[in-house]
Amino acid sequence: MFLAITTITISGLLLHRATTIYKKKRKSKLKHHPVMLWTQRRKQMEEISGGEVKSSAEKRIDRAFFLAFVNLGIIGLSRSFYPLIFLSIPIIIYTYIPTYEKTYHSIVKEKRITSYVLDSILITGGMVGQYFGTLVADVWMSLIGLKLIHQSENTTKKNLSNLFGEQPRSVWVLTDDELEVEIPFEKLELGDTIIVSAGQTIPIDGIIKAGFASIDQHKLTGESQPIEKGVGDFTLASTTVLAGKLYIEVRQTGQETVAMQIGQILDQTADFKDSMRSQGELLADRSVLPTLGLSLISLPILGLNGSLAVLANKFGNKMRVFGPASMLVFLNLASEQGILIKDGRSLELLNDIDTIVFDKTGTLTLENPTVGRIHTCSGAGKDDILLYAAAAEYGQMHPIARAIVLAAKERGLQWPKIEDARYEIGYGIQVNLTDRVIRVGSSKFMAMEGITIPSKISQVQESCNQQGDSCICVAFDDQLVGAIEVHATIRPEAKEIIDRLHQCNMSIYIISGDYEPSTKKLAQALGIKNYFANTLPENKAELIEQLQKEGKSVCFVGDGINDTIALKKANVSVSLSGATTVATDTAQIVLMDGTLSQLPDLFEIAQNFNVNMKHNLLIATVPTAISLTGIFFLHWGFFATVMISNCVLLLGVGNTMLPLFKHRSRISKSLSDV
16 A cells, blocks of 8 residues: 555656656747747736736636536546546646645755655545545645635735836827827837826836926835926836826836836735745644654554545644735735835734834924924014025925925915025025025024124024024024024824823834934923934944843834934834835835824734734644544544645634734725715
8 A cells, every 4th residue: 555655656756747847848948939028028017007917826726726626526426427536536636736846846856855745645645545535625625725815915915016006008109200109008118208198107217308297206216295307307117297298218117117126125025925934834844754653653553544634634734824824914904004014024023022213303203394483683574584584495405494485385475586596505595686685594604604693583592402493594685684493393193103102011212313402302292201312323223232132122113314224223114105215115114104103003913913823823733633633533534634624724714814804894884884
């Protein structure tokens, strides 16, 4: 009996080897065939645009699923005419070829015995013992679980990609005859000139040949404001034209575009799925020898039926499936709530976090400050001071300039056009109008310009310094006429989020490069006891390491270029959508709504993932123990064990997907209530 099983197993492996060699030769011949190249390009384009594209693994599962139904019919008919049952053997072998492939790889390539060896022995033994009906049932139920997992994986990938928007299916191209023609996106070639109008998405990376437009590219670059671009400027795929019309020469398409490079970053999320599967496979491999030994011991006692029943428990195989399946579901769940988890390991690491460190500017405070009180002297009016300050600062991109311009707009002020400007970096700006010279900047800038600062404004300056606010002086010609207070604006959701995190027993820290009064004021407003002020960018990572040496597990939340090293050093790193590209590229997790509101939800998702994995372990362990007991004491056979094992597999897959079903049910209920 053992010799027969060994012979059939080796035959199966040799058949697999011959099939593999044939496939490689055929694939090599067809690789550069025009039809194959077109098919590959079409698949890439459909993946970019969110189209339904099935992988080769999914297509194989679909074929195997169909054949499993055929086999069930054959098994049913064989009860009336038994010889028909042998027609099921080729289909069984076909559906189990991937198992033989992995067995060959583990034995020949890796030189080790893995759980796939047990599977091959089980299949071969089932055919030797003519348990064809049991094998067919095993295939059918296993395929249901695999189908559910692939659907979950596809949904997750699509949801992650949709966070960055979709590509159009067709584009308008300018022909050599100066005609505008609509063509399918996959037919677009390098050097073509496409036309993109207001409201449309730019589908490629390219150079503007004609036209001028305002472009929203925050999804790719993190820039909160639209960018105006004209002839000679470079455009990015997946950005949106807000106003204007562009003629763009195609420079990069498909995998070469910035959008696809981001897509590749998203695909790296699946690396953790492989890591989770590797953990499950390690557990499965460790159970190989004990299971094989127990099966051999049971062979003379319980016969082939009982011996195969022991092999059919597949404890390790279940965890090999449950781990990555659960991870995919929770990545999907996070993406549906607007949380992009780029490194799935964070789902595990978040459960150990006990300390959260927030960068101050742009994270706990909004990027743009707000204008407070306006102080006057020398007879000038408040509106005049704000109006001329806005005239000087208009066109400047630093936060204080934007705050002043926004305040002037809110008051309906119309400022005159400036003729020329001189900007002293870090100090202030001087602009020339037709009737006067306007200077706006710090007290140091005014001193550099030889302008005297009245004692009233000096007191305002001192008060602002103590409170951690900015004081912007304004001068007409050579006389100071007033000052504008500019305050950092705390994120409206920050206090509530901090309170919720405190309720979860989290230690909260603020880290900032600002002066201590400003940082202390913010910490007191938010109810945070611990803060680091006057911190240079290169020292932020050192403070993270210091906390880690104290035994703390740190989550760092930041959004600036100077946060990059700290983001890398932290156990878990979080950034906000709309932050700098470097920060969002470095962070393991991105909160896509650009606020802190989702931070507590993130920790809740991680906690639920941990609970789900514990339940999966119980689902895999308890039935296995019960099944082994039934085999040795109640004489359960191969068929009963296969049914129990696959029912447990489906139960585990159902458990992994339960949180997602509950989430969608809550959303549906909320919508129906509305």
